[in-house]
Every structure is written in structure tokens, then in C-alpha cells.
Amino acid sequence: MRNHTRTKSSFRPGAESTLNFPVRALRKSYVIVNHTLRCPLWNHTEPVSNNCTDGQTMVSENELIERVRRRFPSAGSRLPTGIGDDAAVLRPRPGTELVVTTDAFLENVHFLRKIHPPDAAGYKAVARATSDIAAMGARARYLFLTLGLPKESAGAWLDRFLGGMARAARRFGLTLAGGDTTLYSSFVASLTVIGEVDRGRAILRSGARPGDVLYVSGKLGEAEFGWRLVQAGLHRQKRWAEFLRKHFYPEPRLALGAWLAARRYASAMIDTSDGLSTDLKHVCTASGVGAVIRSEQIPLPQVPLGLGRLQLDALDLALNGGEDYEVLFTVPKKLAARLPGSVRGVPITAIGEITRSRQIRLVDVAGNSKVLQPGGWDPFRSR
Numbered sequence: 001m002r003n004h005t006r007t008k009s010s011f012r013p014g015a016e017s018t019l020n021f022p023v024r025a026l027r028k029s030y031v032i033v034n035h036t037l038r039c040p041l042w043n044h045t046e047p048v049s050n051n052c053t054d055g056q057t058m059v060s061e062n063e064l065i066e067r068v069r070r071r072f073p074s075a076g077s078r079l080p081t082g083i084g085d086d087a088a089v090l091r092p093r094p095g096t097e098l099v100v101t102t103d104a105f106l107e108n109v110h111f112l113r114k115i116h117p118p119d120a121a122g123y124k125a126v127a128r129a130t131s132d133i134a135a136m137g138a139r140a141r142y143l144f145l146t147l148g149l150p151k152e153s154a155g156a157w158l159d160r161f162l163g164g165m166a167r168a169a170r171r172f173g174l175t176l177a178g179g180d181t182t183l184y185s186s187f188v189a190s191l192t193v194i195g196e197v198d199r200g201r202a203i204l205r206s207g208a209r210p211g212d213v214l215y216v217s218g219k220l221g222e223a224e225f226g227w228r229l230v231q232a233g234l235h236r237q238k239r240w241a242e243f244l245r246k247h248f249y250p251e252p253r254l255a256l257g258a259w260l261a262a263r264r265y266a267s268a269m270i271d272t273s274d275g276l277s278t279d280l281k282h283v284c285t286a287s288g289v290g291a292v293i294r295s296e297q298i299p300l301p302q303v304p305l306g307l308g309r310l311q312l313d314a315l316d317l318a319l320n321g322g323e324d325y326e327v328l329f330t331v332p333k334k335l336a337a338r339l340p341g342s343v344r345g346v347p348i349t350a351i352g353e354i355t356r357s358r359q360i361r362l363v364d365v366a367g368n369s370k371v372l373q374p375g376g377w378d379p380f381r382s383r
């Protein structure tokens with residue numbers, strides 16, 4: 001079932017077009033990264049704006065950079081050279097590989113200023129990017145932040161946005177290592193997150209094999225449920241807080257991802273940013289396999305009574321809603337028996353298995369099976 005609400009608005013908070021590439025060829029103990037880290041504006045004093053309209057006057061770009069830097073914990077010994085030089089110098093731990101992901105976070109595409117508090121927008125920007133590191137089984141280490149912003153975003157709003165970012169960075173173990181700032185007509189952020197994984201342990205999308213058991217963490221569809229509550233204007237009601245939290249403050253599954261990588265349980269993994277039907281398709285395509293999933297095994301949100309007018313279908317939310325930032329992973333059958341029901345407090349649930357046939361089939365409670373088409377978020381799909 002298509003989500004009819006999406007055709008009414010171009011805004012869709014789950015838009016994601018990341019480039020995920022494990023950097024496997026790094027042999028030196030020092031890596032000088034110079035494509036996103038070169039930050040000329042962070043080293044000069046050209047004026048950006050004198051005229052902030054949300055309560056603070058910004059004198060120079062240098063002051064803006066200083067405000068960004070002050071918000072984040074000091075890098076200390078975690079970084080040989082960080083903000084303030086032409087490029088950052090990173091030092092991966094011996095025996096590890098770097099895992100790098102980039103993520104765009106744009107006003108009116110990924111957040112709405114009227115709806116999303118700046119603290120939540122900042123937190124979510126970091127969580128979204130870090131989720132891709134979790135999905136590789138890696139530990140989060142460094143954050144690079146490029147900001148383009150209009151004058152009216154440069155004052156108190158920005159401070160609160162950075163506060164949310166810094167809180168997420170602390171929680172996920174990220175050190176701000178560099179970036180860039182520029183004046184622009186709307187608010188845009190580009191985040192690069194660098195993680196670290198023991199050599200050869202990164203979990204790719206391409207490793208699923210026929211017979212592997214398919215698992216998901218947490219519940220699927222809760223973030224989409226939260227977004228529907230926002231669309232219905234119910235997001236200020238405290239009674240829905242539990243469902244809104246996942247939309248406003250998603251939690252990347254770093255501990256679970258690292259646990260699976262360390263024990264070599266998972267043969268393939270992806271984060272559920274676009275919806276189960278779409279993310280499972282990504283894994284199946286990359287692995288050259290298909291899958292069967294059973295609808296009654298999918299962990300669904302408990303849609304409360306009294307929301308009939310929203311016409312919420314929990315299974316549709318799980319299959320086609322995005323932004324849960326859970327992980328979807330496959331485990332060889334002989335290892336699956338050893339998996340606990342939850343890892344570090346996060347439940348994991350078997351929802352089906354990988355098949356040789358390249359189709360993805362959904363089996364309902366009555367045993368009827370149908371081909372599952374990817375119905376989740378794709379920013380470039382015409383509607």
C-alpha cells in the first residue's frame with residue numbers, strides 16, 4: 001500500500017543518499033585525509049554576517065567556527081591534529097580499517113524548522129550518519145561537519161542545533177575533527193562520520209547466503225508512526241512521547257553492530273533507514289539472493305486505539321516506513337541458535353530467511369505468499 005500522505009508534500013524526513021565505502025586499503029598508521037577535511041574558511045576571518053535575526057550578532061567566520069568548536073568536547077589525545085589546521089590528521093588504531101560515510105541534512109528535506117526543535121534536528125543529523133557506521137559493525141570515531149546557512153540561522157538557533165549535535169556526538173563516541181562553513185540561502189549540513197573496525201570484520205550488504213536467518217533489531221515502523229503523528233498535528237501531546245522519540249531522536253545500533261562484528265555472527269547487514277521492503281531489497285540485490293519474511297514475526301509498533309482517523313496499518317508502517325535506524329542482518333543457520341533474544345538491551349527478532357530465488361516474498365498469517373515490492377523511501381523515485 002502506498003503512503004498517500006507522501007504525494008501531498010515534497011518533504012520526507014527519511015531522504016537518504018549516502019555513499020558508503022569501507023576504506024580497506026589503508027596500511028599506514030597515519031592517514032592524512034584532505035578531501036572533506038580541508039577547511040579554508042575555518043582558518044580565516046572573513047565576515048559572514050553582522051546581522052543575525054535570532055538574537056545573536058556574529059562578527060566573523062572565525063567566531064562562528066569558535067562557537068562550533070566550543071560546543072563539542074575537546075579532542076584531546078584522540079586526534080593528532082584537528083580543527084585549526086589545513087586538514088585533520090587521524091590515527092587509526094593498529095589492526096583496524098576505517099569506515100567512512102557521508103550524509104546530507106537539509107532544511108525542508110530532512111527537517112522542518114517549524115516542527116523540529118533545533119536540538120532534535122542536530123541530534124538526528126548525527127544519529128542518521130552514525131547509523132551507517134553501526135550498520136557496518138564499526139565503532140564511531142570522528143565527525144566532520146560542513147555547514148551552509150543563512151544569516152537568520154546563525155544565532156541562537158544554531159547554538160541549539162549544535163548543542164543537539166554535540167550531545168549525540170558524546171553519546172556515540174564521536175570527536176569533531178574538522179569541517180567548513182559558508183553563507184548560503186538555506187540551512188544545509190553535510191556530515192562525514194569516520195568509524196573504525198578490526199581488519200576484515202566490516203559487515204557488508206553482500207554477504208547473505210541462502211539458508212541464512214534474517215533478523216531485525218527493535219521494532220519497525222515506529223519512526224514512521226511518529227512522523228504520521230507529527231503530520232496530524234499530535235506531536236505536542238505528551239501521551240505519544242514514546243512514538244515520537246524515535247522520529248525526533250533516533251538511536252543508531254552501535255553496540256549491537258559492534259557485537260555482531262566482533263563475534264562474526266552476521267553475514268550481511270544494513271540499517272533500516274528507508275523501510276524494510278526497500279532495505280531488504282538492497283541486501284538481496286548486493287548478495288544475489290532473495291528472501292521470505294513472515295508478517296506475524298515482524299516486530300510492529302502497538303498502534304493505540306483512538307487513532308482510527310489516521311488510518312494507520314502497523315504492517316505497512318514497518319514494511320514501507322523509513323527512519324527507524326534499526327539494523328537488518330543475516331546470520332548463518334548454524335550460528336543463529338546461539339543468538340540471544342536481545343543484545344545490550346536491544347531486542348533482536350528473526351523475521352524470515354534468505355532464499356536462492358531472487359524474489360522477496362511476504363507470507364501472511366494464513367500462509368498466503370506474495371512478492372514484496374520495495375515501497376520505502378527513494379528520493380529519486382517518481383511518484
Ligand SMILES: [Mg+2]
Pocket residue numbers: 018131132135270271273
Ligand atoms: Mg544505511
